[in-house]
Amino acid sequence: MLVYLNGDWIPGEDACVSVFDRGFVFGDSVYEVIPVYGYRLFREAAHLARLKASMTAVGMDVNALTVTWSAVFARLAETLPSGEGTVYLQVTRGAAPRQHAFPANAPLTVFAYARPRVPETGVGAGYEISAILCDDIRWARCDIKTTSLIANVLLAQEAAARGAEEALLVRNDRVNEGAVSNVFAVRAGRLFTAPRNHLILGGVTRDVVLELAAGLGIPVEDRAPSRAELLEAEEVFITSSGREVAAVTRIDGRPVGDGRLGPVFRRLHAAFQTFKEEVRIGTRT
Ligand SMILES: Cc1ncc(COP(=O)(O)O)c(C=O)c1O
Structure with missing residues (x-):
């Protein structure tokens, strides 16, 4: 599985984040799950608007994100068999020495991957x-x-x-x-x-x-x-x-x-x- 992590495209098994990442230590992070049908994202704009709203609500700087989501999504959708599944994306407040208040200069961690839809049975x-x-x-x-x-x-x-x-x-x-x-x-x-x-x-x-x-x-x-x-x-x-x-x-x-x-x-x-x-x-x- 190919994943996007901080600007790089890498196999999922090789993707690593710091043990000091605030997403790991505090759950200091926001996320989205976007359905993909036929390689196309369902209500992409609404999901991105909610991501921005979540980031703003927790005091993350939306402008610090340099990722071009549409390009990332298109590449992730291509990894899905028949283009059916979901895209998961997560933004954390980055890695920093552990203290609850926000760190001064920690770059945000940005992670995304696509997961095929598992057909329901029963x-x-x-x-x-x-x-x-x-x-x-x-x-x-x-x-x-x-x-x-x-x-x-x-x-x-x-x-x-x-x-x-x-x-x-x-x-x-x-x-x-x-x-x-x-x-x-x-x-x-x-x-x-x-x-x-x-x-x-x-x-x-x-x-x-x-x-x-x-x-x-x-x-x-x-x-x-x-x-x-x-x-x-x-x-x-x-x-x-x-x-x-x-x-x-x-x-x-x-x-x-x-x-x-x-x-x-x-x-x-x-x-x-x-x-x-x-x-x-x-x-x-
Ligand atoms: C608590 C909660 N409410 C509502 C929803 C439904 O949101 P959406 O339709 O955007 O997936 C979710 C989805 O994960 C959820 O976790």
């Missing part, structure tokens, strides 16, 4: 999942896409240990998002999802699904469902770059609605497939 083939409800134990800046992900790691592990694919996170009785996704509930044909604020990561897939919902005339309310509203919803689904749009048909072992894929999910899932196809042939970004 029931629902990745677009039908089960979830658990968990207390949201994360910090209060969930809008920053940082690699300081220990809380998300523990929550995802809790889901896995209980035989589920996602943990839906409850804070002050509101289900804001998942450990690795945004969450939508359908009640009386209306779509509910948490507003874009510091309690959620503003998902790029979420935004696309909201655009598709508007196009299909599905009413949307920018409000996180309460725990009870979620459990009584007709449908629940999640969105993320990795899982795209996936129906949640069981929560804590109990069926959501009638436990089957719902009509709103089906319409949005189909619209998302069309959207992807248009990205593949280059008529949409």
